[in-house]
Amino acid sequence: MDGGQILLSYIKVWVILLLLSATFPNSKLAAKNTEQDKKRKLAAENSGISIDCGADEDYTDRETGISYKTDKDFISTGKNKVVAPEYNLTTLYYGKMVNSLRIFPEGERNCYTLKPIQGKNQNYYVRAFFRYGNYDSKNQTQIKFDLYIGVNYWATVEETFENKYWINYDIIHYSVTDTIYVCLVNTGFGVPFISGLDLLFMNDSSYRSMNGSLLRRVQADLGGEVSLGTIRYPDDVYARIWQLDVSLTDSVSNISTEAITNIDIQGSDNRCRLPVEVLRTAVQPRNGLKSLSYTYTSPYKENFTPEFLVFFHFAEIEQIAGGKLREFTITLNGLKYGLFTLEYLKPLTIGPYKLQDQEGLVRFSIDASSDLPPILNAFEIFELLPLHDSPTNQTDVDAIMAIKEAYKINRGDWQGDPCLPRTTWTGLQCNNDNPPRIISLNLSSSQLSGNIAVSLLNLTSIKSLDLSNNELTGTVPEAFAQLPNLTILYLSRNKLTGAVPYSLKEKSKSRQLQLSLDGNPDLCKLDTCEKKQGSFPVPVIASVISVSVLLLLSIITIFWRLKRGRLNVPLSSSVGLSLSLKSKNQPFTYTEIVSITNNFQTIIGEGGFGKVYLGNLNDGRQVAVKLLSQSSRQGYKEFLAEKIAQIC
Ligand SMILES: *[C@@H]1O[C@H](CO)[C@@H](O)[C@H](O)[C@H]1NC(C)=O
Ligand SMILES: *[C@@H]1O[C@H](CO)[C@@H](O)[C@H](O)[C@H]1NC(C)=O
Ligand SMILES: *[C@@H]1O[C@H](CO)[C@@H](O)[C@H](O)[C@H]1NC(C)=O
Ligand SMILES: *[C@@H]1O[C@H](CO)[C@@H](O)[C@H](O)[C@H]1NC(C)=O
Ligand SMILES: *[C@@H]1O[C@H](CO)[C@@H](O)[C@H](O)[C@H]1NC(C)=O
Numbered sequence: 001m002d003g004g005q006i007l008l009s010y011i012k013v014w015v016i017l018l019l020l021s022a023t024f025p026n027s028k029l030a031a032k033n034t035e036q037d038k039k040r041k042l043a044a045e046n047s048g049i050s051i052d053c054g055a056d057e058d059y060t061d062r063e064t065g066i067s068y069k070t071d072k073d074f075i076s077t078g079k080n081k082v083v084a085p086e087y088n089l090t091t092l093y094y095g096k097m098v099n100s101l102r103i104f105p106e107g108e109r110n111c112y113t114l115k116p117i118q119g120k121n122q123n124y125y126v127r128a129f130f131r132y133g134n135y136d137s138k139n140q141t142q143i144k145f146d147l148y149i150g151v152n153y154w155a156t157v158e159e160t161f162e163n164k165y166w167i168n169y170d171i172i173h174y175s176v177t178d179t180i181y182v183c184l185v186n187t188g189f190g191v192p193f194i195s196g197l198d199l200l201f202m203n204d205s206s207y208r209s210m211n212g213s214l215l216r217r218v219q220a221d222l223g224g225e226v227s228l229g230t231i232r233y234p235d236d237v238y239a240r241i242w243q244l245d246v247s248l249t250d251s252v253s254n255i256s257t258e259a260i261t262n263i264d265i266q267g268s269d270n271r272c273r274l275p276v277e278v279l280r281t282a283v284q285p286r287n288g289l290k291s292l293s294y295t296y297t298s299p300y301k302e303n304f305t306p307e308f309l310v311f312f313h314f315a316e317i318e319q320i321a322g323g324k325l326r327e328f329t330i331t332l333n334g335l336k337y338g339l340f341t342l343e344y345l346k347p348l349t350i351g352p353y354k355l356q357d358q359e360g361l362v363r364f365s366i367d368a369s370s371d372l373p374p375i376l377n378a379f380e381i382f383e384l385l386p387l388h389d390s391p392t393n394q395t396d397v398d399a400i401m402a403i404k405e406a407y408k409i410n411r412g413d414w415q416g417d418p419c420l421p422r423t424t425w426t427g428l429q430c431n432n433d434n435p436p437r438i439i440s441l442n443l444s445s446s447q448l449s450g451n452i453a454v455s456l457l458n459l460t461s462i463k464s465l466d467l468s469n470n471e472l473t474g475t476v477p478e479a480f481a482q483l484p485n486l487t488i489l490y491l492s493r494n495k496l497t498g499a500v501p502y503s504l505k506e507k508s509k510s511r512q513l514q515l516s517l518d519g520n521p522d523l524c525k526l527d528t529c530e531k532k533q534g535s536f537p538v539p540v541i542a543s544v545i546s547v548s549v550l551l552l553l554s555i556i557t558i559f560w561r562l563k564r565g566r567l568n569v570p571l572s573s574s575v576g577l578s579l580s581l582k583s584k585n586q587p588f589t590y591t592e593i594v595s596i597t598n599n600f601q602t603i604i605g606e607g608g609f610g611k612v613y614l615g616n617l618n619d620g621r622q623v624a625v626k627l628l629s630q631s632s633r634q635g636y637k638e639f640l641a642e643k644i645a646q647i648c
């Protein structure tokens with residue numbers, strides 16, 4: 001039997017199952033929640049996210065107990081649609097979930113953002129459902145787009161109106177990042193869409209591959225009865241969809257046990273955590289033959305040699321007289337493994353075996369080594385999906401996310417990884433390194449306000465930064481000069497203030513940096529202002545405060561004197577006054593100072609505070625008198641320091 005036939009038979013079974021489940025919707029429901037039922041279930045440890053894309057509201061699926069969320073918290077782009085009425089599925093098996101969908105008429109790439117609580121460096125079972133369902137009444141037959149997990153290619157989705165049901169793609173994905181993106185990429189063959197998305201935490205090292213993610217190709221349950229339907233959540237803790245495999249029907253017979261509570265599924269032997277419903281049935285060769293064989297052909301024609309992982313699942317479900325045990329070997333694509341022995345009601349998982357085949361073929365046979373025929377309860381075939389690309393450098397991702405947040409940048413295409421697959425974030429460019437780095441950011445004319453975000457300085461590989469034509473305020477950070485590869489820095493037409501850092505001006509002068517600062521009226525580009533304000537913002541404030549305090553003190557003094565009738569000349573409000581005197585802090589009125597300096601007759605110097613005058617006290621001592629003007633920029637402290645220095 002070739003792969004095409006097998007595939008066809010899957011589809012047939014699927015259709016039958018759907019029809020049956022529509023007919024007997026409650027046959028399984030009735031059995032739920034009994035004590036016995038609990039005993040034969042694994043702890044529902046899966047903490048996951050199930051999303052019904054395009055749904056209007058959250059709901060709990062009546063049959064499976066799965067809580068579906070709408071997708072509004074996971075994506076901000078796209079439009080909600082429902083399938084055409086003739087495609088409305090009333091079956092319980094995912095019926096409601098696949099009746100709505102979200103479509104993405106805009107943007108080359110649209111991504112769902114999933115943040116599982118278990119975080120990075122964990123294994124997740126991710127599953128995406130697609131159903132065109134003729135939502136646009138266009139009877140489309142040629143819709144095709146790409147699906148990505150994180151930054152890596154996952155599958156090409158092809159859907160037509162002729163498909164009554166849905167397509168799902170399952171992957172076991174080891175995530176190296178806390179955030180998992182599932183992206184749909186428009187490849188020019190119609191508007192991408194999605195119907196549902198599941199993410200389940202999978203605390204299980206058996207399904208872990210260091211070198212890539214695992215694409216599910218076959219998840220076959222053998223020997224089951226069609227009327228029981230497809231086994232999945234909540235029977236299966238990982239919500240795997242087990243399909244009855246009937247491709248061997250002609251050469252095998254079914255066996256099963258009702259002693260389901262006795263199958264030891266809780267133990268460590270059941271390392272792939274198979275549900276009891278899968279293990280309780282099996283096939284064995286007909287007519288006393290000693291061999292079971294099976295062939296799978298990958299329907300996917302890749303331009304690389306596919307690598308497969310194969311798991312075999314067994315559990316002895318027949319009590320054999322005389323305590324005899326089944327013994328067998330497995331031959332897989334020409335390689336022989338074994339001997340294996342089965343114990344009554346004990347699960348046994350063999351594999352995964354890795355193999356490569358240019359034709360995409362997986363062939364195996366299970367051969368008895370004793371008188372007893374072999375059995376097989378289930379098997380799984382995964383294809384290894386190499387993860388060639390690493391996500392963008394995490395430092396860059398954190399920085400750009402902080403920038404997005406700080407400036408409230410709300411661009412539809414700023415979603416998913418910044419650099420891969422393909423840079424679709426407008427204004428952003430990346431290099432081809434692995435992991436990629438952000439090398440250019442253009443946020444000109446983007447209505448940015450506030451300071452220049454410090455996170456920009458964390459984009460350490462950046463070559464070009466254009467922030468021109470915004471409303472940015474505050475100073476230009478000197479640390480821009482430390483970005484080794486920055487050659488373009490456009491800050492023109494903003495409201496920046498302060499002085500331009502010296503190091504940036506130097507880089508600009510030596511032509512290492514194209515610096516553009518025009519159109520910032522309050523920005524001081526002169527060399528002189530750097531020393532006075534830009535570089536010493538704290539002392540400037542301090543001195544302003546001290547001058548005010550000084551003025552206030554003077555005014556209080558003046559009023560005090562006024563009250564006592566000692567001040568009789570009008571005060572110039574623009575001058576604060578003070579007097580340097582040897583050791584005593586003796587106060588003087590303005591009139592007294594005019595007298596002492598003989599109406600400010602002799603200038604003996606000029607400091608940062610203003611002019612210094614020669615004065616004569618009544619007792620004949622000579623002093624230096626300084627006038628502190630309001631416009632003086634230096635601080636009171638320095639004034640005092642100077643006073644002591646100059647007084648003698
Ligand atoms: C589709 O089927 C559901 C039942 O699953 C029903 O509630 C809904 O009204 C149907 N919608 C349409 C458009 O027929
Ligand atoms: C779509 O197909 C149906 C039947 O298959 C036909 O009746 C209808 O006219 C088609 N519509 C379009 C827009 O081609
Ligand atoms: C995964 O399972 C192991 C052993 O069963 C347990 O020790 C560990 O805490 C689990 N990890 C998480 C994240 O649940
Ligand atoms: C991963 O691939 C490398 C070579 O590509 C191989 O040497 C290594 O054994 C693989 N690791 C695993 C865990 O499969
Ligand atoms: C075994 O199960 C398959 C799949 O349900 C079914 O088609 C077949 O008729 C069964 N065989 C027997 C002998 O009951």
Ligand SMILES: *[C@@H]1O[C@H](CO)[C@@H](O)[C@H](O)[C@H]1NC(C)=O
Pocket residue numbers: 393394395396435460
């Ligand atoms: C990301 O960039 C930072 C800063 O340049 C660097 O320290 C770090 O090693 C990079 N990470 C990776 C995985 O390359």
Ligand SMILES: *[C@@H]1O[C@H](CO)[C@@H](O)[C@H](O)[C@H]1NC(C)=O
Pocket residue numbers: 442443444464465466488490
């Ligand atoms: C940034 O984008 C604007 C508008 O798209 C463009 O005029 C400008 O040249 C770009 N800046 C750089 C540095 O490429």
Ligand SMILES: *[C@@H]1O[C@H](CO)[C@@H](O)[C@H](O)[C@H]1NC(C)=O
Pocket residue numbers: 395398399402454455458
């Ligand atoms: C810049 O990166 C460092 C180290 O990666 C990080 O600790 C810091 O919080 C980042 N700063 C900003 C403002 O993003």
Ligand SMILES: *[C@@H]1O[C@H](CO)[C@@H](O)[C@H](O)[C@H]1NC(C)=O
Pocket residue numbers: 437460461462484485
């Ligand atoms: C700066 O550019 C050079 C040459 O392209 C490159 O080798 C270097 O890694 C870059 N530095 C950073 C921090 O990205």
